[in-house]
Amino acid sequence: MLYAGWGHFLLMKTFRQDWLANSKNDLLAGLVVALALIPEAIAFSIIAGVDPKVGLYAAFCIATVSAFVGGRPGMISAATGAMALLMVTLVKDHGLQYLLAATVLTGVLQIVAGWVKLGSLMRFVSRSVITGFVNALAILIFMAQLPELTNVSWHVYAMTAAGLGIIYLFPHITKALPSPLVTIVVLTGIAILLQLDIRTVGDMGQLPDSLPFFLWPEVPLTLETLKIIFPVSATLATVGLLESMMTAAIVDDLTDTPSNKNRECVGQGVANITSGFLGGMAGCAMIGQSVINIKSGGRGRLSTLTAGVFLLLMVVFAGDWVAKIPMAALVAVMIMVSIGTFNWASIRNLREHPKSSSVVMVATVIVVVATHDLAKGVLAGVLLSGFFFAHKVGQILRVRSRTDNEGRVRVYTVTGQVFFASAERFVAAFDYKEVIEKVTIDVSHAHFWDITAVSALDKVVLKFRREATDVEVVGLNEASSTMIDKFAMHDKDGGDDLLLGGH
Amino acid sequence: MIFENKVLACVDQSRFADDVTDYAAWAAQHMDAPLELLHVIDRHLEQGSGKDHSGAIGFDAQEHLLVELSEADKALTLTAREQGRVFLNRLRQRALTAGAQVVDVRQRHGELEDTIAEQESGVRLLVLGRRGESAQTTQRDLGRNVERIVRTVHQPILAVTERFKAPERVLFAFDGSALTRRGVEMVAGSPLLVGLPMHVLMCGAQSKEAAKQLDWAQATLEKVGFVVQVALQPGDPERVIANAVHTRGIDLLIMGAYSHSPLRKLLMGSKTADLLRSAKVPTLLLR
Numbered sequence: 001m002l003y004a005g006w007g008h009f010l011l012m013k014t015f016r017q018d019w020l021a022n023s024k025n026d027l028l029a030g031l032v033v034a035l036a037l038i039p040e041a042i043a044f045s046i047i048a049g050v051d052p053k054v055g056l057y058a059a060f061c062i063a064t065v066s067a068f069v070g071g072r073p074g075m076i077s078a079a080t081g082a083m084a085l086l087m088v089t090l091v092k093d094h095g096l097q098y099l100l101a102a103t104v105l106t107g108v109l110q111i112v113a114g115w116v117k118l119g120s121l122m123r124f125v126s127r128s129v130i131t132g133f134v135n136a137l138a139i140l141i142f143m144a145q146l147p148e149l150t151n152v153s154w155h156v157y158a159m160t161a162a163g164l165g166i167i168y169l170f171p172h173i174t175k176a177l178p179s180p181l182v183t184i185v186v187l188t189g190i191a192i193l194l195q196l197d198i199r200t201v202g203d204m205g206q207l208p209d210s211l212p213f214f215l216w217p218e219v220p221l222t223l224e225t226l227k228i229i230f231p232v233s234a235t236l237a238t239v240g241l242l243e244s245m246m247t248a249a250i251v252d253d254l255t256d257t258p259s260n261k262n263r264e265c266v267g268q269g270v271a272n273i274t275s276g277f278l279g280g281m282a283g284c285a286m287i288g289q290s291v292i293n294i295k296s297g298g299r300g301r302l303s304t305l306t307a308g309v310f311l312l313l314m315v316v317f318a319g320d321w322v323a324k325i326p327m328a329a330l331v332a333v334m335i336m337v338s339i340g341t342f343n344w345a346s347i348r349n350l351r352e353h354p355k356s357s358s359v360v361m362v363a364t365v366i367v368v369v370a371t372h373d374l375a376k377g378v379l380a381g382v383l384l385s386g387f388f389f390a391h392k393v394g395q396i397l398r399v400r401s402r403t404d405n406e407g408r409v410r411v412y413t414v415t416g417q418v419f420f421a422s423a424e425r426f427v428a429a430f431d432y433k434e435v436i437e438k439v440t441i442d443v444s445h446a447h448f449w450d451i452t453a454v455s456a457l458d459k460v461v462l463k464f465r466r467e468a469t470d471v472e473v474v475g476l477n478e479a480s481s482t483m484i485d486k487f488a489m490h491d492k493d494g495g496d497d498l499l500l501g502g503h
Numbered sequence: 504m505i506f507e508n509k510v511l512a513c514v515d516q517s518r519f520a521d522d523v524t525d526y527a528a529w530a531a532q533h534m535d536a537p538l539e540l541l542h543v544i545d546r547h548l549e550q551g552s553g554k555d556h557s558g559a560i561g562f563d564a565q566e567h568l569l570v571e572l573s574e575a576d577k578a579l580t581l582t583a584r585e586q587g588r589v590f591l592n593r594l595r596q597r598a599l600t601a602g603a604q605v606v607d608v609r610q611r612h613g614e615l616e617d618t619i620a621e622q623e624s625g626v627r628l629l630v631l632g633r634r635g636e637s638a639q640t641t642q643r644d645l646g647r648n649v650e651r652i653v654r655t656v657h658q659p660i661l662a663v664t665e666r667f668k669a670p671e672r673v674l675f676a677f678d679g680s681a682l683t684r685r686g687v688e689m690v691a692g693s694p695l696l697v698g699l700p701m702h703v704l705m706c707g708a709q710s711k712e713a714a715k716q717l718d719w720a721q722a723t724l725e726k727v728g729f730v731v732q733v734a735l736q737p738g739d740p741e742r743v744i745a746n747a748v749h750t751r752g753i754d755l756l757i758m759g760a761y762s763h764s765p766l767r768k769l770l771m772g773s774k775t776a777d778l779l780r781s782a783k784v785p786t787l788l789l790r
Contacts, residue, residue, distance in 0.1 A: 021549040029551065032558040073549075143732035178558030254569055256576065291564050293570075297551030340560030425733050 018073045022299045030306025033289055035120035037063070037311050037433045038322070039333040040289070041079045042201055042352045047144045048084040048281055049091045051100065051205035052149035055079040056315050057212045058337065060102075060279030063308025065271040066285075070246040071263030074255060076289040077271060078308075080417030081141045081250075082243050083236055083282050091231045102229040102236065103282040107272030108235035114265030124259070127382035128357040129273050130246055131346045132364025136377055137243070138342035139244065139369055141162040145338075146329045148199070155196050156328045159187055163332025180333045187329040188321070189281055202323030208315050212278040237269075238286035238373045244268050247285035251416035254294045288337040394421035399429035408437045423456035432463050439464050444475025507535045512620065512630040513615065513652070516590055518665075523666035524787060527630040528601035533695050536627055537605035540594050543615045544583045545575075555761075584610065590631035601638075615648055616655045623656055628695075630661045631664045633779065633786075645776035652775060653760050653788055659689070660760070660788040662779065670755035670785065674702045676744050676778070679716040684757040686789040687720045691727045691759065699755075703733045704747050706740040745781040753784055 037059050042203035045055030046384070059078035066077040091099050113119070149156065165184045168177035191198060219225050248259045264285075272282050293303055315322055350358045360381050368377030404411050410431075418426050430439075441460070448454055457473070464471045510528035514520040524540065531538035549558075552575065562623055584590050591608040591765060598606045611618045619629070633649055653660055673696055685701075703720050707713055717733045724731045736743050748756060760775045 005621075017549050021547070022551055025551045028556060032556050036558050167559050168561060171559050172554075175555045175557045178556060180558050250565060254565070254572055255548060256573075261750045280732070289561060291560055292558055292566060293563070294551070295560070296556050296558065297554070297567050299549050299551040336559060336561075338560060340564040343565075345566060 014242045016046070018260050018301045020300070020302070021255035022230060022297070023302055025297035025301045026124045026252070029296035030294050030303040031293070031310055031431045032178045032296045033075055033181060033293045033303065033307040034314065035178050036077075036292055036333065036337075037078055037181065037307060038315060039325075039330040040081075040286075040321075040337065041220050041311070042204070043330050043334050044079045044084040045281070046204050048087045050087075050096055050281060051207075053206045054096065054099075054207045054279065055084075056208050056280075056283050056311065057104065057278055058275045058283050060212065060308050060312040061275040061278050061280045062271040062283040063304055063311065063413060064292045066267050067275045067308065068261075069270045069300045070267035070301070070304070070429060071260035071265075072251055072285075074258075074290070074299045074303055075244075075247055075259075075264075075285050075294060076293050076304055076307055077244065077268065077285045078284060078289065079281055079309075080243065080286050081144065082137055082239050083198050083284055084375075085140055085144070086232065086235050086239060087281060088372075090229070094228060096269040098219045098225070098229055098280055098313060100138075100276045101219045101225065101281065102233045103276030103280070104217065104273050105229055105233035105267040106236040106240065106282045107274075107276060109233055110241055110269030110272060113237065113241055113271075114262050114267075115271060116418070117262050118241070119245060119261035122249075124382055124386075125378065126360065126381070126385045128137055128353075128360040129364050129385060130376055131343050132361040132469070133242065133246065133368070133378055134228075134341060134343050135346060135361070135376060136368030136471075138338040139365065140372065140374075141341065144370075145334050148327050148331045153198065153291055156326075159191070159196075159198065159326060159328035160332050160335075162190075162308050163187055163329050164335060167332060167336050168401050180336065184325055184329045187332075188325050191326045192324060194489035199325065199327040200323060201325045204327070207319045209319055211312065211316065212280065214277055217276065217277055224365070235373065238378075240268055240272070241265055242374065242378055244285035247287050247290050250287060251290050251294060254291070259337070264434060273416060285332035291340065306338065319437065329398055329435040340401050356392070357383075357461070360385045360388065390419075391419040393417050394400045394419070394425070397422045397429075399426065401431075403436075405438075410434065410436050410438075410441045411442060412441045413445070414441065415445040417447050417449065418453035418456065420452040423452045426456050428454070430460050430464070432467060436469055438470040438472065441473045442472065442475050443473060448476075473484050508514065509539050509625060510534065510628045510630060511619075511626045512540050513619065513632075514540055514542055514591075514594060516586070516633075516634070519634055520594060521597065522665050522667050523630055524598050525601055526661060526663040528598040528603040528606075529667070529669055530608045530628055530630060530695060531598075531603040531606075532601075532663060533550045533697075534627065535604070535694065537607065538598055538603045539607045539609060540591055541618070541622065541699065542591050542600065542608070542610045543618045544587060544610060544612050545614065546578075546612055547610070557672050566622050579625045579752055580612075616651045617756070619652055623658065625775060626656075626658050627630050628659055628661060629656055630649065630663060633662050633664055645729060649779070653775075653790070658752070659686075659790060661785060662788055663785040664783060668754055670696070671699060671700070672751060672753050673699050673722070674704055674748060674751065674753040674757045674758065675746070676740070676758040677703050677705045677717070677720055678707075678740075679705065680759060680760050682789055684716075684720075686757060686759065689789070691723050691729070691781075697728065699729075701731045702751060703712075703730045703731060704744065705733075705735045706738060707735065708737050709735060723763075741781055748784055755787065756784050757787040758789065762790060766767040 041055040041059035042052040045052045062079065069079065075317060087099055088091045090102060097315045148161065166183040166186060167179045170182050244264055248261060248264055252259050268284060275281065275283065346361060362382050364377045364381035367380040368374050397418060399412055399414050401410055403409065412430060448457065461471045461473065510527055510531040512523050514523050527538055587610045591610065595606050595608050631652060650660060701715065701724055705713055705717055713735055717735060721731045721733050747753065758778060
């Protein structure tokens with residue numbers, strides 16, 4: 001009883017800290033974020049090829065739900081570009097209902113990932129891959145704006161330029177008003193006043209006219225459907241978790257507070273399931289918006305909740321006005337987001353950083369931009385960094401030798417790491433043509449990591465034996481000797497036949 | 504680690520700090536124990552500054568923000584650290600003047616209750632003000648930290664009031680429970696209150712059991728040289744004890760504290776908190 005009471009007490013404490021400790025700043029920051037989220041959610045719906053309504057409902061659902069169940073207070077999750085890009089083909093080929101089903105399945109997969117604690121796999125994603133991911137994301141967001149900027153009248157260019165001008169210069173006048181909001185209001189005003197014939201949000205599809213309501217995705221519950229949506233959902237789940245984990249790490253750094261990564265995985269899943277059932281698309285954490293939130297003073301869960309709720313209220317009750325926003329204003333906001341997301345320092349660092357890191361970063365970017373799939377980019381990056389690491393560690397191997405006992409014995413001293421990447425160098429380091437009675441291989445300062453290393457040692461021993469040279473292996477340290485005991489053959493009868501026989 | 508069985512005094516930068524130091528010095532002197540003054544700098548990482556609502560992010564927004572935020576934190580920490588150091592040194596001098604033998608100071612980052620929970624090993628007595636910085640401006644009788652801390656620690660706590668006065672008459676609010684019985688044994692075994700007249704007061708109807716308990720308490724205390732007066736009075740404990748404190752000129756109250764769960768407290772209210780409020784004298788809380 002006492003324990004339960006104490007738990008209740010602690011729960012109250014974290015509740016206070018997560019929700020109420022920063023309420024005034026959270027409310028204001030949430031409002032700022034909501035205003036910046038509207039253009040983004042609309043833009044990402046357009047990328048995915050669905051009505052703006054779908055992105056806006058998703059933004060509302062994901063922000064609201066993750067405020068309660070997420071593992072990182074103060075992080076903003078909503079409909080994102082990274083996810084939108086992965087849905088394009090599914091929407092084009094099968095329609096919205098399949099997207100909603102895929103969204104629900106994405107959520108389920110993410111919850112499973114959270115339960116089996118896949119979040120810890122993030123440690124295999126190196127810094128260079130993360131930088132590449134972020135840069136690729138920024139480039140994709142920017143590229144997605146290009147259709148709005150090609151084959152259009154000069155009015156659009158003028159409007160976009162003016163929008164960017166307001167976004168970056170207005171904060172020098174006052175920081176009390178969000179400059180993206182000012183941009184949208186001013187550009188909409190100009191477009192209406194001058195009756196410019198340019199595209200508006202209303203031209204892009206349906207806007208929300210009511211609060212979202214529960215609906216079951218209208219897809220046949222068959223294996224066929226699963227075959228269609230599963231690959232998309234798996235990619236969505238991976239990319240969503242990757243971006244969410246990265247964003248959580250960024251927010252951790254910025255606020256100097258820890259987060260619960262596995263709870264965040266589950267939270268993302270619950271949010272996506274909710275979104276799918278309420279007619280929204282899949283989403284994840286947003287780097288740009290989370291930075292805006294922290295910058296505006298948001299720290300607690302209340303900021304995320306405020307962002308979601310205000311977003312929906314504004315869109316539902318000012319829908320007619322939202323429809324009149326010129327696309328040029330949205331493009332300006334999205335260009336700001338891509339510029340703010342891109343890691344510009346990484347370009348400067350290209351020359352200073354080790355070549356392998358730069359190659360990993362650039363390769364990640366190239367693969368993503370070529371395939372429009374962040375998951376493939378990250379996979380390429382992780383593989384490459386694995387190769388480079390193995391290569392580097394493989395260099396840490398030295399074999400030195402000297403003769404002993406008046407030229408009867410040669411002693412080889414091996415130091416360093418012997419594994420698949422260095423096994424070949426290890427084998428080549430011995431002189432098999434030397435005419436000598438006995439060879440001693442001292443591996444007391446070496447580590448044998450895998451079967452490749454063990455079979456390399458076997459090979460060396462057998463090669464010497466073929467030359468009628470006695471071999472003695474000394475100083476197998478603890479780690480190496482356990483490996484040898486398990487896998488080696490040379491100290492067992494008939495080892496020679498097994499390894500070299502039959503060739 | 505160096506100081507075993509120390510008196511730990513929690514001070515914050517409020518006008519109550521001097522009184523806490525005085526009482527802690529008094530206790531340390533009588534117990535012949537080293538004194539440590541603990542000042543916790545609360546960092547409020549969960550609060551943002553909220554000056555910039557521009558919503559715009561430019562080149563390398565994340566890096567710039569990180570640099571900006573860590574610079575701001577650094578500046579805050581530096582000021583707080585220096586202020587705290589000067590403040591603690593002044594209190595240290597005060598405690599030494601008041602007669603404490605060995606006085607050490609320590610500043611920690613974090614939350615008060617977490618810090619105390621971490622620092623608890625090796626502490627024999629915890630001294631804290633009933634009210635502190637947060638209660639300085641409000642007219643609350645009991646600071647908001649008191650209950651949380653008292654529940655956190657497992658050592659006796661001296662919750663002191665304003666204006667130090669070396670205790671001369673002690674009232675032991677005895678109820679025959681295991682907690683207060685242990686308290687009697689502890690008081691008997693400790694040099695802290697030796698030589699002071701001790702009033703042992705039990706609330707409740709006359710009964711054989713109560714009389715037996717009181718006799719035991721009296722015998723235990725008299726054996727080590729206390730001059731003991733026992734009394735058994737019917738009525739509401741809060742009023743009876745407050746009344747006794749007032750009429751007998753008591754300046755130190757001993758009682759058990761928060762033996763029930765917080766949940767029960769939420770429903771029924773807390774006897775401890777009520778007593779702490781109504782008895783306006785320093786109180787030694789038994790855990």
